[in-house]
Amino acid sequence: xxxxxxxANLAQIKEANDLGILDGVTTNPSLMxxxxxxxxxxxxxHYKAICDIVDGDIxxxxxxxxxxxxxxxxxxxxxxxxxxxxxxxxxxxxxKAIKWFTDNGISTNCTLVFSAGQAILCAKAGAKYVSPFIxxxxxxxxxxxxxxxxxxxxxAIQGFKTQVLAASIRNANHIxxxxxxxxxxxxxxxxxxxxxxxHPLTDIGLAKFLEDAKKL
Ligand code: E4P
Numbered sequence: 001x002x003x004x005x006x007x008a009n010l011a012q013i014k015e016a017n018d019l020g021i022l023d024g025v026t027t028n029p030s031l032m033x034x035x036x037x038x039x040x041x042x043x044x045x046h047y048k049a050i051c052d053i054v055d056g057d058i059x060x061x062x063x064x065x066x067x068x069x070x071x072x073x074x075x076x077x078x079x080x081x082x083x084x085x086x087x088x089x090x091x092x093x094x095x096k097a098i099k100w101f102t103d104n105g106i107s108t109n110c111t112l113v114f115s116a117g118q119a120i121l122c123a124k125a126g127a128k129y130v131s132p133f134i135x136x137x138x139x140x141x142x143x144x145x146x147x148x149x150x151x152x153x154x155x156a157i158q159g160f161k162t163q164v165l166a167a168s169i170r171n172a173n174h175i176x177x178x179x180x181x182x183x184x185x186x187x188x189x190x191x192x193x194x195x196x197x198x199h200p201l202t203d204i205g206l207a208k209f210l211e212d213a214k215k216l
Contacts, residue, residue, distance in 0.1 A: 001179045004187035008035045010049055012190040017054050024056035026187040029063055044080055051081040059109045061087035070097040078106045085109045085128060090118045095125045102126030119151040123160035133168035145177045152182035172196045
């Protein structure tokens with residue numbers, strides 16, 4: 001399973017990249033706004049800065065919702081760097097645009113996916129990634145991990161090449177469960193990645209080893 005970080009914060013991206021386990025980055029308009037980035041030039045420069053840090057797929061989301069707008073915006077984003085993946089919302093014009101991008105050699109990530117039916121359409125249109133939003137499914141009272149498992153099973157049975165990119169991760173257990181049910185990628189906030197490091201018995205064991213090492 002690949003690890004992406006789900007943020008537009010450059011310091012956090014660098015920290016995760018320095019761990020040596022990072023395969024890519026996902027962003028969205030809310031994450032960009034949180035960093036105070038506004039205006040086309042600033043947005044483009046910010047994506048360039050991310051691409052300079054991480055050698056992997058970087059999802060950059062369009063904000064247009066009509067076919068022509070999505071294509072125009074996606075082309076500009078894709079021109080920033082070869083690693084840019086155009087993130088397109090799961091709407092009718094979005095699916096049409098994903099098919100157009102696929103036919104024209106531009107990689108896409110279909111975002112805001114909440115059902116297996118939507119995931120089938122993403123795969124049929126040729127998206128490189130499908131992003132089911134686990135945490136938001138859980139928040140609505142359903143089971144986000146079950147959705148990831150269902151999509152992974154359907155893709156395996158049908159031989160779809162689209163990769164399942166589990167998004168809206170809230171904790172370390174989400175990451176572990178995603179690995180168990182066959183997600184290809186997990187995009188996570190930095191604190192969920194760092195939480196994987198932690199176990200109280202590791203801390204207790206290390207303290208004892210360091211104490212005993214003083215006797216050597
Ligand atoms: C996916 O690519 C989205 O950026 C993200 O995972 C959404 O997560 P949230 O539900 O925590 O906003």
